[in-house]
Structure formats: structure tokens, C-alpha cells
Amino acid sequence: MEDAAIYARQYFSQAAQLGHTEGRIHYIRTLIEGVGGDKAFDQAEAEIDALVTAQKEDGSISLLSTIGELYIELGDVEKACAWFEGLTPPELDVIKFEYARFLLTHKHDEVTYQQVFTWLNEWVLDWDLGALELLGQMYEKGLGRPRDKSTASMYYQLAAHYYYPDAIQSERRIASVMSQADKQITADVLVEYRTKHPITPEQQELLDYTSASYLLAREGVTQAETEECIRIFTKYLEEGFGAGLDELIDILYKQKRDSECALWLDVRRFLCVKSMSLFSPCYQKSQQWREIFGRLDNEEIKAIHGQSKRIAEKVDKNLMGRFNNLFFDALEQADKDKEQNKEVKQ
Numbered sequence: 001m002e003d004a005a006i007y008a009r010q011y012f013s014q015a016a017q018l019g020h021t022e023g024r025i026h027y028i029r030t031l032i033e034g035v036g037g038d039k040a041f042d043q044a045e046a047e048i049d050a051l052v053t054a055q056k057e058d059g060s061i062s063l064l065s066t067i068g069e070l071y072i073e074l075g076d077v078e079k080a081c082a083w084f085e086g087l088t089p090p091e092l093d094v095i096k097f098e099y100a101r102f103l104l105t106h107k108h109d110e111v112t113y114q115q116v117f118t119w120l121n122e123w124v125l126d127w128d129l130g131a132l133e134l135l136g137q138m139y140e141k142g143l144g145r146p147r148d149k150s151t152a153s154m155y156y157q158l159a160a161h162y163y164y165p166d167a168i169q170s171e172r173r174i175a176s177v178m179s180q181a182d183k184q185i186t187a188d189v190l191v192e193y194r195t196k197h198p199i200t201p202e203q204q205e206l207l208d209y210t211s212a213s214y215l216l217a218r219e220g221v222t223q224a225e226t227e228e229c230i231r232i233f234t235k236y237l238e239e240g241f242g243a244g245l246d247e248l249i250d251i252l253y254k255q256k257r258d259s260e261c262a263l264w265l266d267v268r269r270f271l272c273v274k275s276m277s278l279f280s281p282c283y284q285k286s287q288q289w290r291e292i293f294g295r296l297d298n299e300e301i302k303a304i305h306g307q308s309k310r311i312a313e314k315v316d317k318n319l320m321g322r323f324n325n326l327f328f329d330a331l332e333q334a335d336k337d338k339e340q341n342k343e344v345k346q
Contacts, residue, residue, distance in 0.1 A: 009036030016047060024051060025066060032073050044074055052083070064091055065098040077106050096123075097130045104134065104143055113144025127203050129210065132159040133167040140174055149178050150185040157190060162207050163214035209236045209244055216251065226251060237267075237315055245271075245315075249285065258292050262304050263311070265289045270312035 009030045015023020024047055030036055031044035048070050055063040064087065071080035084092070084099050092099055100116045117138060123131035136155035139148045153174050159167030175183070199207065212229040215221060221229075230251055233244035245268055252261035265288055293301060 005030075005036035007036070016050075019054070021051070021054065021060070021063070025070070028070055029073065032070075041074060044070075045076070045079075048074065061091075061094050065095040068095075068098070068102060072102075072106075081106065097128070097134075100131075100134060104137065108143075110144055113138070117144055125197070127197075127199060127207055129159040129162055129164040129167065129207075132156075133164055133170060136167065136170055136174075140170070149174055150182050150189060153178060153183070153186040154190045154193060157186070158193070162211035163218065165214060165217070205236065205239070208232050213244075213247060216247065226255070238311070246285070249288070253288055253292075258295055259300065259304070261288070262292045262296060262300075263308050265292065266304055266308035267312045267315065270309055271316055 009027070012023050012027035012030055016027045028044050028047045028051075031040045031047065033039070048067060051063060051067055051070070054060070055067060068080045068083050071077070071083060080102065084102060087095075096119065100119055103112050103116050116134075120131045120135050120138075124135065132155045136152045136159070137143065138145045138152075139155065140152035141147070153171060156167045156171035156174060160171045178186070209232055212232040215225060216229055230248065233248040233251075236244045237248065245264065249261060249264050249268065252264065265285060268285060269289060296304070
């Protein structure tokens with residue numbers, strides 16, 4: 001095992017030298033944790049700085065929160081704070097949840113607490129599960145709020161209902177120290193909250209998909225629960241949400257449901273060749289496609305190709321319709337912002 005760790009560190013080092021982003025991230029963590037060699041904080045910091053340079057050059061969104069996390073792992077909260085605060089508003093909007101969690105964990109002042117509280121209350125209007133869980137933390141720990149176990153438990157339960165992992169753990173923890181009277185208060189405020197904040201059909205669709213994703217990540221999922229997740233992912237895809245496709249394929253692949261898995265793998269293949277598609281080729285999925293289609297006869301393959309093409313066209317049409325709506329909404333909002341800025345200057 002020790003030799004394997006040494007080799008891994010060497011390979012990650014070589015990947016970093018070649019400019020491979022994921023390799024550099026892994027290399028940084030081996031340096032910080034002392035995997036495959038001594039801990040080397042100065043070198044780790046230099047590698048993080050190289051990531052910062054790369055991010056500024058290519059504008060990679062995926063690195064925005066990762067860089068902050070790596071500074072925290074390095075133990076340099078000051079640099080992490082400087083990194084987050086140096087991001088532009090559009091960049092911060094992409095990682096708003098990670099930034100809010102960072103502020104609650106590392107900046108302990110009333111102004112910060114109030115700012116985060118305001119953000120979270122905006123996000124929970126869309127039933128953001130992470131925001132619900134963080135609000136629970138604020139009430140449980142008294143972060144800019146009066147300590148209130150019942151209110152904290154309410155927020156945890158709202159998120160835990162949709163299998164949000166952090167909320168499930170938090171709810172179990174706080175329930176173990178609550179009195180029966182506190183639990184009754186929670187039950188009452190929970191009913192009141194749901195009455196005041198009804199879930200729209202669009203929000204329910206997203207919550208169904210999200211809860212299915214979290215549910216499948218849990219241990220001991222029943223076959224009935226799996227079937228329900230498959231139903232949700234299928235419906236979600238057909239209505240133009242692309243995020244569930246790979247998860248649906250993985251479920252069917254693990255259950256050795258070759259015909260169904262082949263159908264959705266073929267849908268993915270069609271979507272990958274669409275010039276405007278939001279799907280990208282994936283080596284693992286290509287391997288699965290070859291493996292499963294190799295077990296099917298010609299008649300099955302012919303039927304699947306015809307069906308998958310029809311589904312892919314429908315998914316792509318709805319997906320791009322949603323994408324275009326978001327794009328034009330963003331343009332409209334940008335125009336409004338410009339007008340507001342003009343008025344302020346005048």
C-alpha cells in the first residue's frame with residue numbers, strides 16, 4: 001500500500017507538470033495530507049497558486065469552489081477568504097452555496113451572519129435543500145439567530161424529507177437532545193411553514209429528481225424505491241431535464257436490465273453527436289454501450305435504435321428549449337440591470 005501511495009504521488013506530480021487540472025488537484029492533496037511522502041505545505045501552496053493562474057486563464061467554473069476548499073485544507077483561511085472575496089458577482093453566484101457555507105464556518109461576525117441569512121431566505125423560496133439545512137445550522141448554533149432547536153429541527157426535517165444527507169444527520173443529532181415539548185413545537189411550525197410556502201409543480205419536479213438522486217446514494221435502497229427513482233428519472237428526462245440521464249443508465253446497468261440500459265445509452269449517444277447538445281462523450285458510457293449491445297440480437301438493436309432516436313430528439317428539443325429560455329431570461333435580466341445602473345448614475 002505504501003508503494004502504491006508513492007507511485008500515485010509521482011503520477012499526480014507528472015500530471016500536474018503536464019498541466020492536467022484533476023491531476024494537480026490530487027497532487028495538492030497528497031502534499032497536504034502527506035500521502036506517498038512527507039507533507040509539503042509550501043509546495044502545495046505553489047500548486048494551488050498554479051491552479052489560480054489556470055482558472056483565470058480559462059475561466060473554469062468548476063475550479064471556483066475547489067480552489068477555496070484547497071486553501072482551507074491547507075489551513076490558510078485568510079487566502080481562502082481572499083480568493084472568494086476576489087471573485088466577481090457572476091462567479092460567486094455559481095458557487096453561492098459553497099460561499100455561504102464558508103462564511104458561516106470561518107467568518108464569525110453579525111454582518112456576515114445577516115448577509116448569509118438574507119441569501120438563504122431567498123434561496124429557500126425555491127426549496128433549495130442546502131439552504132434549508134444551513135438555516136437549520138444557524139438556528140441550532142445561534143449564528144446570528146437566537147438558538148432555537150425547534151426551528152432548527154424544522155429546517156432539517158424539510159430538507160431530510162428529500163433525503164438531503166447533511167440534513168438527515170443533523171436532524172438525528174438534534175432530535176436526540178430535544179424534549180417531547182420541543183418536538184411538538186417543531187411539528188406545529190412545520191405544518192405552518194408548509195402552508196405558507198406551497199411547492200409549485202416545477203419545484204416539485206426538481207425536488208423529485210433531487211430526492212431520487214440522494215435516495216440512490218443511500219445504503220439499503222429497496223427495489224420499490226429503485227423503481228420509483230427510475231420512473232422519476234425517465235419522466236425528468238422526457239421533459240427536457242438532462243441531468244438524470246447518466247444516473248438512469250447507471251441504475252439499469254447495475255441491475256443488468258440490458259434492453260432498458262441499451263435504450264438510454266443509445267439516447268445518450270444520439271445526444272452526444274448533436275452540435276448543440278449539453279452532453280459530452282464519456283469513455284465509460286461508450287464501454288457500457290459496446291458491452292451491452294454486444295449481448296443483444298440484431299432485431300433488438302434495430303428496435304432500440306428507432307426508439308432511442310425518437311426519444312433523443314424529444315429530449316434534445318425540450319432540453320434546448322429550457323436552455324434557450326434560461327439564456328433569454330439572463331439577457332433580459334442583464335438589460336434590466338443596465339437600466340437600473342443608468343438610473344443610479346443619473
